[in-house]
Amino acid sequence: MRLISTEIGSSAPLAHHPDRFDLSRGLASSPAPTGELEHAGSCSRLTVPFNAATAWAFLPIDAVGSRGDRLPAFQGGHFEMRDLLGVNQLLLAVLIFVPFERLFAARPQKIFRRGLLTDMAFLFINGWLVLAGVIAVTTVAILVNQSVLPAAVTQTIGNLPYLVQVPIVILIADLGIYWTHRILHIVPAMWQIHSVHHAVEELDWLAAIHQHPLDVIFMKAGALFPLYALGFSTEAIGTYLLVYFWQTWLVHANVRLSYGPLRYILVSPEFHHWHHSSEAEARDKNFAGFISFYDVLFGSAYLPKARKATTFGVDHPMPTKYLALLAYPFIAWASKRKRNDPPAIQPQLSNGGEPAQPRHSAPLS
Numbered sequence: 001m002r003l004i005s006t007e008i009g010s011s012a013p014l015a016h017h018p019d020r021f022d023l024s025r026g027l028a029s030s031p032a033p034t035g036e037l038e039h040a041g042s043c044s045r046l047t048v049p050f051n052a053a054t055a056w057a058f059l060p061i062d063a064v065g066s067r068g069d070r071l072p073a074f075q076g077g078h079f080e081m082r083d084l085l086g087v088n089q090l091l092l093a094v095l096i097f098v099p100f101e102r103l104f105a106a107r108p109q110k111i112f113r114r115g116l117l118t119d120m121a122f123l124f125i126n127g128w129l130v131l132a133g134v135i136a137v138t139t140v141a142i143l144v145n146q147s148v149l150p151a152a153v154t155q156t157i158g159n160l161p162y163l164v165q166v167p168i169v170i171l172i173a174d175l176g177i178y179w180t181h182r183i184l185h186i187v188p189a190m191w192q193i194h195s196v197h198h199a200v201e202e203l204d205w206l207a208a209i210h211q212h213p214l215d216v217i218f219m220k221a222g223a224l225f226p227l228y229a230l231g232f233s234t235e236a237i238g239t240y241l242l243v244y245f246w247q248t249w250l251v252h253a254n255v256r257l258s259y260g261p262l263r264y265i266l267v268s269p270e271f272h273h274w275h276h277s278s279e280a281e282a283r284d285k286n287f288a289g290f291i292s293f294y295d296v297l298f299g300s301a302y303l304p305k306a307r308k309a310t311t312f313g314v315d316h317p318m319p320t321k322y323l324a325l326l327a328y329p330f331i332a333w334a335s336k337r338k339r340n341d342p343p344a345i346q347p348q349l350s351n352g353g354e355p356a357q358p359r360h361s362a363p364l365s
């Protein structure tokens with residue numbers, strides 16, 4: 001297993017760090033997407049992706065092996081990416097969530113449920129597909145930071161104390177998650193991508209990674225683009241990614257957890273379970289990742305009292321194998337194009353899947 005170690009927050013010149021990526025030399029000049037982009041501004045530096053902190057963004061549920069206990073916020077500036085496949089994270093998540101679901105199960109469900117092998121494929125393959133997209137997104141965001149936004153703005157943001165940046169980063173990122181997620185639901189072509197995530201019928205913590213790579217890239221773009229463009233510190237963004245990493249597992253976990261009076265402030269498992277519900281009233285609701293108040297604010301919250309979401313999935317057949325799920329939106333788009341181009345021949349999707357029909361959503365508010 002490859003060992004990559006990078007510093008975060010160093011302001012030393014790029015030339016002295018062979019692992020670092022120099023934007024002025026272009027992507028091809030980087031030996032691997034694991035260094036740092038560093039912008040030495042006149043008054044503050046911007047240290048940006050391609051390190052372990054932001055590598056979390058690359059994988060479906062950020063399952064890259066960064067060690068949270070080494071976050072600079074807690075330990076003073078050093079990340080170690082020692083497990084690029086995220087095996088350490090997965091083992092830790094297994095140790096936490098399997099007993100957690102046994103003890104506090106919301107529904108009776110087997111550990112070795114249907115689709116487990118497919119989820120393993122999502123876990124270990126998806127991240128590499130997501131990598132290129134997220135690198136592109138963050139690279140453009142950095143260019144915007146350096147070339148478009150006034151330096152006074154980005155430097156002021158970058159100089160904010162870490163403890164001030166973190167809550168702002170979470171607020172901004174989750175607003176991005178909210179709207180990208182909502183677009184994935186209300187735009188029919190985007191729904192073909194996102195329906196892969198909603199195809200899961202036995203919801204548990206591992207269902208978090210059952211997402212098409214285009215879906216992950218789009219949502220990561222919504223969260224990370226503004227953060228890198230505005231110049232938030234890598235430490236603050238890394239902290240957000242660390243918390244989001246565990247939040248994603250948690251909200252999918254088959255556990256009874258509703259957060260009581262905080263349920264309209266923070267996204268709980270109960271809140272996100274309703275998002276996955278196959279009940280008509282719950283459709284296209286609860287888009288936030290962290291802050292359920294966004295759903296209250298934009299009129300999409302759905303959290304009925306004294307009832308739990310019990311059935312999940314979509315109302316049309318979906319493939320069940322990894323490669324078929326990967327191909328699903330492309331086949332659905334091609335199928336729709338042919339339908340709209342008479343005389344069309346209705347193509348058949350392999351594996352029993354059929355293109356998702358447009359969903360009726362609540363109007364944008």
Ligand SMILES: [Zn+2]
Pocket residue numbers: 181185194197198275
């Ligand atoms: Zn969704």
Ligand SMILES: [Zn+2]
Pocket residue numbers: 197208252272276
């Ligand atoms: Zn979900």
